[in-house]
Amino acid sequence: MNVMNDSPRRKELIRLAAQLFVQEGFDRTTVRMLAQEMGIKSGSLFHHFRDKQEILAAVIEEGTQNALTLARAALDDAGSDPLSRLHVMARAHLDTLLTDRNAHVVALYEWRRLDDAARDHLTHLRDAYERLWNDVIDEAIEAGLVAGDRALVARFVLGALNWTVRWYDPDGPRSPEQLADELVNMLTRRS
Amino acid sequence: MNVMNDSPRRKELIRLAAQLFVQEGFDRTTVRMLAQEMGIKSGSLFHHFRDKQEILAAVIEEGTQNALTLARAALDDAGSDPLSRLHVMARAHLDTLLTDRNAHVVALYEWRRLDDAARDHLTHLRDAYERLWNDVIDEAIEAGLVAGDRALVARFVLGALNWTVRWYDPDGPRSPEQLADELVNMLTRRS
């Protein structure tokens, strides 16, 4: 089993799996469906992945990793102004959320299907990401841009942002960037 | 098959099913698990429900119906002041969400498992509920309490509220009412 590489082939398989997991849900996606979508037979699948769960973990890791990378880059490019840091963070979040949409929907809906080991690993990744958010919100509160408890604000904001995967239409009139700006606009107080 | 009554027995079965659906997910909850939890054999289950999907639909209907009833009552009791209407609506939402938690978690996570007929019926229920929210937010915007596009604000707010089921701890320091108030506080502009 060639389990631990990250060949382009594997990346492609993960992308296809993500799509199927969104369409059907993890439990209803059979290894036969996955194999067919990938153009191989179901037995061959287990050459690339130890078991079905590992495919799920790979999908979620891919998405979370991307989000983390993008957010860090965005924060590096942003200055030290709390408001603009809030803006770039919201934009980066919606950007990955809606371009890597499949992976993130899977992460949101199928998290509980992960086995303990994978969940543990991915929890660390996600925590690293949320720490970025907490810092940005801390700065915003300190600067008087937002009111409320740090932890609470972070959760409300992330909730509002993550909820977009349930209704956002990429062909609609609004870009992810506009969406992000409108949210920031909504919750900052311009005195 | 005694399918269409709403006996107390059936209500209890639905409550147990909701709990299992949350713990295991709909697909992983077998009719045998459901039966055991209910203290009967798997075959007997189909005396109460036509099939497994009907149990899911019943769980979700129960939760949504409660939410709708509670929200209507809350709005009736509230005056015509836009801010207080916003408050009672947020409180009512978090109240059902966190007391009828199982049913609502199922509704959020397993919606796609509904068959077409059930989904159609329940979509109407949910739309009726969301219409209440839209009206309240319309009034808040008109009164200058909140800034932004009606549809967008509603979605952000509902996202923030619904997200609470992922992190709220009933044994924690905050009551659902406090939570609701802090959210409203966060997004209204006090000039």
Next chain:
DNA sequence: ATCAAAACCAAGCAAGCGCTAGTGTAACTG
């Protein structure tokens, strides 16, 4: 040209799935 590693396939196993059929029984109803 050689050969190991990587990728794949055909076939199928053991377990578990939703659901049905047919029966028993106790409590109501006329």
Next chain:
DNA sequence: CAGTTACACTAGCGCTTGCTTGGTTTTGAT
């Protein structure tokens, strides 16, 4: 008291599931 209804039981059918096995082809470095 006969007939009906509500609810539960046992037994198992037909099918699908994730995964394994044992063997074959493809690839690519030497």
